[in-house]
Amino acid sequence: MSEATSLPVYIQISEMLMREIIAGRLSDGERLLPERDLAKSLNISVGTLRKSLKELEQKGALFRRHGSGNYVKFNTKFNSIYSFFRVELIDGGGLPSAKNLDINLVKKPKSSPFFGESDKCLRIRRLRFLDNRPCVLEEIHLDSIKTDGLKFDNISQSIYLFYKNTLNLRITAAKDSATLLRVPVWSPKEFKVMNNQETVCIERLAYDQVGAPVEFSRSWIDTNIARYTTRIS
Structure with missing residues (x-):
């Protein structure tokens, strides 16, 4: 038996957050925690978190308001790695x-x-x-x-x-x-x-x-x- 090859941490985090959005645990328009607080809660660096958030933004799952924070943007056509894992x-x-x-x-x-x-x-x-x-x-x-x-x-x-x-x-x-x-x-x-x-x-x-x-x-x-x-x- 062997562990399957791990995805990069920032991809794992972006996919985890996307599944939270799809499941409705993060609502459309909801503001995420401040980046330092969110990174601490996930036990990752702020730099890694920002790469994850950029992935989400590129996939249309997040939008940023300068000086305000990161907000969830729900749509029905997310391009998730795990979209077929139901x-x-x-x-x-x-x-x-x-x-x-x-x-x-x-x-x-x-x-x-x-x-x-x-x-x-x-x-x-x-x-x-x-x-x-x-x-x-x-x-x-x-x-x-x-x-x-x-x-x-x-x-x-x-x-x-x-x-x-x-x-x-x-x-x-x-x-x-x-x-x-x-x-x-x-x-x-x-x-x-x-x-x-x-x-x-x-x-x-x-x-x-x-x-x-x-x-x-x-x-x-x-x-x-x-x-x-x-x-x-």
């Missing part, structure tokens, strides 16, 4: 991170829908965290044609960002279905839902930039900690 803490938001459990080239599951011509796939098993709390168990299958000749010793916290930067593969749409499934036997002890116990599971078929299905995944959620959320605008 699990939040029960109270909303939460900064995602991940631990890779197993990465292997395997035959595609017989029970999976069509997601590419190859009979093999890259299978990625991960434990996902929100604010360092283990809450989602993931099993991701990516059509192996997309991974030919590449090695995957480590994968970043945001797997779709990894696809984009390493494979030139952009996930542009996804179809999610909620069901109840038993937690698989390979689940680590950190995931508090016991093996073979039923819990909410999200099955996803994801599509690339030309509209072709390329990935099938299952995500088991610890509903004592987190929930699946989708917002319609």
Whole structure:
């Protein structure tokens, strides 16, 4: 098992704040804490915070009033790294991170829908965290044609960002279905839902930039900690 490659701290902070905005924990027009106070509360330097705020401003999630401060600007089309990660803490938001459990080239599951011509796939098993709390168990299958000749010793916290930067593969749409499934036997002890116990599971078929299905995944959620959320605008 290995920690997924971390994103830069300023990106982590900007994504965390964006998820707080999307979840409604930071309201449209709300003034953020003064920069020194906010940096102290996040245990980061003022310089790092300012890079995070600049990211948010560039993505249309923040506006600045000279001499007054930084204000939340909500819109429905945020360009977030985690825009497809639709699990939040029960109270909303939460900064995602991940631990890779197993990465292997395997035959595609017989029970999976069509997601590419190859009979093999890259299978990625991960434990996902929100604010360092283990809450989602993931099993991701990516059509192996997309991974030919590449090695995957480590994968970043945001797997779709990894696809984009390493494979030139952009996930542009996804179809999610909620069901109840038993937690698989390979689940680590950190995931508090016991093996073979039923819990909410999200099955996803994801599509690339030309509209072709390329990935099938299952995500088991610890509903004592987190929930699946989708917002319609």
